Amino acid sequence: MAAMGAEPTGACPRLFTRALPVACMGLVALNDHWLKGSGLLPGWLTGKLSDVAGLYFAPLLLAELSLLAWPASGPPAVLRRVVVAALAVGGVFTAIKTWPAADALYEAGLSALWRHPARNTMDPTDLLALLVLGLAVGAAWRSMDHDEAPALPAGGQGKGAGR
Secondary structure, three states: OOOOOOOOOOOOOOOOOOHHHHHHHHHHHHHHHHHOOOOOOOHHHHHHHHHHHHHHHHHHHHHHHHHHHOOOOOHHHHHHHHHHHHHHHHHHHHHHHHOHHHHHHHHHHHHHHHOOOOOOOOOHHHHHHHHHHHHHHHHHHHHHHHOOOOOOOOOOOOOOOOO
């Protein structure tokens, strides 16, 4: 058992809890609850804003939540989690944008959750936003490459380094 305050070896990397994913989530909330229908921006633009921002933050949030619940060991396992989350988000997004039954289920679920009517616009042109999933996976990969590298064992930094 790790000492109090010590970081466990399977510590969850910061995927969602970085500035850009949190800003994207805030943009979706602001856009969906204030900008849409306000007349400040055209409807097509507010729809695309939510799609792009949501597709960026959603897989990172899902991956980080899954890692909190079921830790993974090492960057490759973490990256697999992000890819699976991106594929799941992409699959649901594709379904609600192209399949009437999925759209109806999505709207009913959101309406029940928010306790007021929710509306999704089925628009196959929104599928272009799926490209953002690749940016989210790339951001996760870069964060592990730089910030989330596993720590060396105690005393292991100088051994064999020729310093």
